[in-house]
Amino acid sequence: MISPLIGPGDGHTWPAEVDVRHLRLLDAIASAGSIANAATALGLSQPALSAQLHRVERALERTVFVRDRHGVRPTELGEVLLDHARRVLVAADDLERAIRRFRGAPSEGLLRIGALPTIFAETLSGVVAAAAPGRPVEQVAVTSRAALFSALLDGTVELALYVDHPGQEIVPPEGIHLLPVGTEPVFVVVSPDHLAAGLGEVSLAELDGSIWLVPAGEDDEFHVHLTDQCDRAGLGAITVRKLDPMALRQTVRHEPRAVAPARSLDSGSTIPGTLVALRGVPLRTRHLLLWRDGSPVDVPTVRSGLTDSITESAVIRHRLPVWAAANPGWLGT
Numbered sequence: 472m473i474s475p476l477i478g479p480g481d482g483h484t485w486p487a488e489v490d491v492r493h494l495r496l497l498d499a500i501a502s503a504g505s506i507a508n509a510a511t512a513l514g515l516s517q518p519a520l521s522a523q524l525h526r527v528e529r530a531l532e533r534t535v536f537v538r539d540r541h542g543v544r545p546t547e548l549g550e551v552l553l554d555h556a557r558r559v560l561v562a563a564d565d566l567e568r569a570i571r572r573f574r575g576a577p578s579e580g581l582l583r584i585g586a587l588p589t590i591f592a593e594t595l596s597g598v599v600a601a602a603a604p605g606r607p608v609e610q611v612a613v614t615s616r617a618a619l620f621s622a623l624l625d626g627t628v629e630l631a632l633y634v635d636h637p638g639q640e641i642v643p644p645e646g647i648h649l650l651p652v653g654t655e656p657v658f659v660v661v662s663p664d665h666l667a668a669g670l671g672e673v674s675l676a677e678l679d680g681s682i683w684l685v686p687a688g689e690d691d692e693f694h695v696h697l698t699d700q701c702d703r704a705g706l707g708a709i710t711v712r713k714l715d716p717m718a719l720r721q722t723v724r725h726e727p728r729a730v731a732p733a734r735s736l737d738s739g740s741t742i743p744g745t746l747v748a749l750r751g752v753p754l755r756t757r758h759l760l761l762w763r764d765g766s767p768v769d770v771p772t773v774r775s776g777l778t779d780s781i782t783e784s785a786v787i788r789h790r791l792p793v794w795a796a797a798n799p800g801w802l803g804t
Contacts, residue, residue: 491560492615494552497527497535497552499512499513500520500524500536500543501536501549504543504544505542506520506543513616513617514642514643514644515639515642516639519639519695522638523695531548533546534549536549580607581609582603582630582767583611583628584629584631585610585619585627585630586611586613586631586633587614587633588614589634589734589758590781590788591655591777595777598780602768603767611627613631613633616692620644629762630760630762630768631762632761633758633759633761634756634759635756636693637700637757638695638696638699639695639696643761647763647764648770649761650761650770651758651759651760652758652760653758653781653801653802654758654802655755655756655757657735657749657752657754658732658748658749659678659732659754660731660744660745660746660747661678661723661731661744661747662724662727662728664727665729665744665745668744672747672794673749674749674750675701676705678706678730680728681710682730683710683711684711684729684731685697685711685732686715686719693732693756697709697711697732697754698711700753703753723742729744731744732754733790734790735795735802736788737789746791748794760774760777781802
């Protein structure tokens, strides 16, 4: 992460949290000359990319690009950022290539698959092995879209399991295919003293004034989804704290306004508090299989195996079984 930036001559510190992912975003926009072309290159929808750019600019408290009918061009700050960004990205790419050379290519016959760590991913290796009998399977972590596309395109992995959210849908680049597996509703855990604690179901609007808690390792794509849905519900800017698991559990227990998103299937990591469903399911996660042209994996068979496995698991692991019975059709069933 890059340290906060100091404004030239004014002593003003911009509270910027700019990481490599944001630098790739800025570089892609500058190289493409428009938000639309950059979105295609990054595998994002145009509104999703615009929302991410706005967040970077809000963090910097400065405009990075000037928009006009011809596209976009960097501001003075944008030129400074891009000059440094390109040097950082060259180093980051060199590091990624070095790691890949160290790991080496998969051994003959080995099927290497990638996955974002989720409950769906727990059974992926077994399902792929059943679909490709006689071939060993290795599963590796894939934690960003850029890494996902790169690993698929260069053959590091033959198949990947990833997620997206409404408004942040993956737009795969040429040569990569996508098949949805299922959509998982997201509930919330509220403090025992929260006003919503006595309700079985609430709307997002009823959580106005809450303090949202997310795990420190939660992907930024879900954070964008959360803030967008709260804005749509009329909450405006919300307070979000990223905490390690222990601090998150303590805060839910003692902060009356605390609210933490909770996946519908129990992962074994329990957050103390009261579980509440969200009316209309505004927060949701879509699980996806992605593969490249020429992949040897029988993807429809893998999808079928995953949905069967999750359906069986949901019988005993669903956090709100009564809600699940009254709302069929989720999780790929």
